[in-house]
Amino acid sequence: MTATNVRPSPDAEAMTAAVTAAIRTVEANIDAFGTRYPADTTVANRYPLRPPTAGQPEGANVGWTTSFWPGMLWLAHDLTGDERYLQAAQSHVDSFADRVRGGIDLDTHDLGFLYTLACVTPARRTGDRRARDAALAAADHLMTRFLEPAGIIQAWGDLADPRQRGRTIIDSLMNTPLLYWASQTTGDDRYATAARRHTAQLREHILRPDGTTFHTFYWDAETGAPLRGETEQGHGDDTCWARGQAWGIYGFTLNHRYTGDPTLLAAASTCADHFLARLPADHVGYWDLEFGDGSGEERDSSAAAIAACGLAELAGSVADAARAKGYRDAAQRILRSLVDNYAAGGPMDSNALLLHGVYDKPKGIGVDEGTLWGDYFYLEALTRATIPGWTSPW
Ligand code: GLY
Numbered sequence: 001m002t003a004t005n006v007r008p009s010p011d012a013e014a015m016t017a018a019v020t021a022a023i024r025t026v027e028a029n030i031d032a033f034g035t036r037y038p039a040d041t042t043v044a045n046r047y048p049l050r051p052p053t054a055g056q057p058e059g060a061n062v063g064w065t066t067s068f069w070p071g072m073l074w075l076a077h078d079l080t081g082d083e084r085y086l087q088a089a090q091s092h093v094d095s096f097a098d099r100v101r102g103g104i105d106l107d108t109h110d111l112g113f114l115y116t117l118a119c120v121t122p123a124r125r126t127g128d129r130r131a132r133d134a135a136l137a138a139a140d141h142l143m144t145r146f147l148e149p150a151g152i153i154q155a156w157g158d159l160a161d162p163r164q165r166g167r168t169i170i171d172s173l174m175n176t177p178l179l180y181w182a183s184q185t186t187g188d189d190r191y192a193t194a195a196r197r198h199t200a201q202l203r204e205h206i207l208r209p210d211g212t213t214f215h216t217f218y219w220d221a222e223t224g225a226p227l228r229g230e231t232e233q234g235h236g237d238d239t240c241w242a243r244g245q246a247w248g249i250y251g252f253t254l255n256h257r258y259t260g261d262p263t264l265l266a267a268a269s270t271c272a273d274h275f276l277a278r279l280p281a282d283h284v285g286y287w288d289l290e291f292g293d294g295s296g297e298e299r300d301s302s303a304a305a306i307a308a309c310g311l312a313e314l315a316g317s318v319a320d321a322a323r324a325k326g327y328r329d330a331a332q333r334i335l336r337s338l339v340d341n342y343a344a345g346g347p348m349d350s351n352a353l354l355l356h357g358v359y360d361k362p363k364g365i366g367v368d369e370g371t372l373w374g375d376y377f378y379l380e381a382l383t384r385a386t387i388p389g390w391t392s393p394w
Contacts, residue, residue: 011332011336012386014336014339014340015335015339015382015385015386016386018339018343018382019079019382019386021343021344021345021346022343022353022378022379022382023076023079023080024346024347025344025346025347025350025351025352025353026072026073026076026085026353026379027076027347028347028351029047029069029347029351030073030084030088032351033049033059033069035091035092035094035095036049036050036058036059036060037049037050037059037060037061037066037069038050038059038069038351038372039051039372040063040064040065040359040366040371040372041357041359041365041366041369041370041371041372042350042351042352042355042366042369042370042371043369044369045344045349045350045352045355045369045370046350046351046352047351047352047370047372050062050063050066056104056105060104061095061096061098061099061104062104062105063105064108064110064113064114065113065371065372065373066095066114066118066372067092067096067113067114067115067116067117067118068113068117068372068373068375068376069092069372070088070089070092070117070118070121071117071118071121071376071380071393072353072375072376072379073085073086073088073089073092074086074089074117074121074125074393075376075379075380075383076379077089078383078387078390079379079382079383079386079387086126089121089122090122090126090128092118093118093119093122093128093130093131093134094130096114096115096118096119096131096134096138097119097130097131097133097134099114100115100134100137100138100141101134101137106138106141107156107157107158108155108156108157109142109145109153109154109155109156109168109169109171109172109175110171110175111138111139111141111142111175111178112142112172112174112175112176112177112178112179113174113175113373114138115134115135115138115139115178116135116175116177116178116181116393116394117376117393118131119131119132119134119135119138120135120177120178120181120393121393123135123185124393132185135178135181135182136182136185136186138178139178139179139181139182139191140182142175142178142179143179143190143191143194144159145159146194146198147159147166147219147221148224149223149224150166150201150219150220150221150224151194151197151198151200151201151224152166152168152197152198152201152202152219153168153172153175153194153198154166154167154168154221155167155168155169155171155172155216156169165221166218166219166220166221166227167216167217167218167219167230168198168201168202168206168216168217168219169206169215169216169217169232169244170202170206170213170214170215170216170244170245170247170248170251171243171244171247171251172198172202172251173199173202173247173248173250173251173252173254173255174247174250174251174254174394176195176198176199176251176254176255176258177254177258177394179191179192179194179195180192180195180258192258192259195255195258196255196259196261199252199255199259199261199264200261200263201219201226202217203252203263203264203267204226205217205226205229206229206248207248207267207270207271208229210274211270211271211273211274212239212240212245212274212289213240213241213244213245213248213271214229214230214231214237214244215229215230215231215232215233215234215241215244216229216230216231216232217229217230218230232360233359233360233361233362233363234288234362235287235288235290235291235361235362236288236290239288239289239290240274240278240288240289240290241287241288241289242275242278242285242286242287242288242289242300242303243287243300243302243303243306245271245274245275245289245303245307246275246303246304246306246307246310247306248267248268248271249268249271249272249275249306249307249310249311249314250268250306250307250309250310250313250394251268251310252264252265252267252268252271253265253268253310253313253314253317254313254394256268256317257313257317265314265317265318268310268314268317269314269318269323272307272310272311272314272327272330274289275289275307276330278292279334280292280293280299281293282337282341283304283330283333283334283336283337284299284301284304284334284337284338284341284342284356285299285300285303285304285307286298286299286300287299287300287303287358287361288361297361298356298358298361298367298368299342299356299358300356300357300358301338301342301354301355301356301357301374301378302354302357302358302371302373302374302377303357304334304337304338304342305334305335305338305354305374305377305378305380305381306373306377307331307334308331308334308335308338308377308381308384309331309377309380309381309384311327311328311330311331311334312327312328312331312381312384312385313392314327315327315328315331331381331384332385334381335381335382335385338354338378338381339382342354342355342356343355343378344370350370351370352369352370352371352374352375353370353374353375353378353379354370354371354374354375354378355368355369355370356368356369357369357370357371357374359371380392
């Protein structure tokens with residue numbers, strides 16, 4: 001058989017079909033959303049526009065998830081080479097520049113999620129100065145949340161809010177790439193130093209000795225002493241919230257990539273090994289790893305999508321070939337299950353790419369729905385699977 005006669009594997013065919021379906025939905029959403037933003041999650045499997053908040057109209061750029069939409073547009077450009085996706089992605093830069101300049105909803109560590117996808121990517125790819133300046137302004141703002149002497153970045157809210165003071169969360173590991181980029185871009189090591197200290201504190205305290213993770217952890221902001229773990233979106237303070245564990249896999253791996261610190265790679269492997277050990281038969285875990293098949297609880301497809309990306313990244317970082325293969329195979333199994341069992345059927349079915357995520361079960365928000373971040377990481381996992389050597393935006 002000549003090379004041209006070789007049929008793609010069933011897995012490759014399934015991935016190609018999944019990319020085609022996802023791109024159809026992204027295309028339809030460009031027309032529907034324009035430069036406005038969908039809500040964090042779907043309602044009955046359809047994204048409405050982001051609801052109006054105090055002083056901000058419907059569809060405004062507020063909250064922590066808006067950048068996943070331009071992030072998907074950049075992925076669509078990678079997957080198709082079609083310039084229309086690049087134009088659509090680039091059209092969001094103004095909104096993010098206005099947001100940071102106007103001080104709109106910036107009291108969050110999630111500036112990393114927001115500005116890495118929406119502004120660092122165009123700054124890197126097209127040399128867009130406005131995007132670069134907005135991302136640097138966001139990095140400066142993130143630095144105002146760095147608390148001495150604890151050496152952590154406060155996650156949420158006003159720095160003086162007693163409920164949030166000194167508190168950080170595992171998701172923040174995904175926000176430090178903005179700081180490493182800022183140091184690389186400016187030559188000023190302050191950003192990377194803060195990121196390194198923050199990550200070391202999470203490795204020390206948010207990762208438990210049994211390989212599970214706390215969702216959030218408090219430090220005494222005055223003395224820097226570590227205090228206690230507490231959940232916000234998990235089942236209990238001592239259980240392991242599935243998405244947090246997935247953020248741990250991907251986040252510790254990325255922080256290792258930027259620092260070369262082997263203890264961060266070990267932390268990522270620890271998170272991965274526990275996550276994989278808790279997966280049910282179809283490889284897509286329940287929203288808290290406490291639960292298994294027969295629990296009657298919902299799965300969180302978004303945690304699975306994040307883990308698929310994190311495991312693929314981890315596989316490229318560990319030196320041991322057998323471990324690397326184990327992580328790569330696990331990433332493929334998870335992605336295949338998402339494609340076969342959790343992906344939406346196309347724009348008529350849903351304007352989400354991936355169904356059956358859970359945002360916040362304890363508060364009853366976005367339970368068994370599509371999520372913007374689940375869609376983004378699902379498309380990133382498909383991109384990783386179909387474009388060998390693809391360069392991640394993180
Ligand atoms: N970063 C917030 C969440 O994962 O729900």
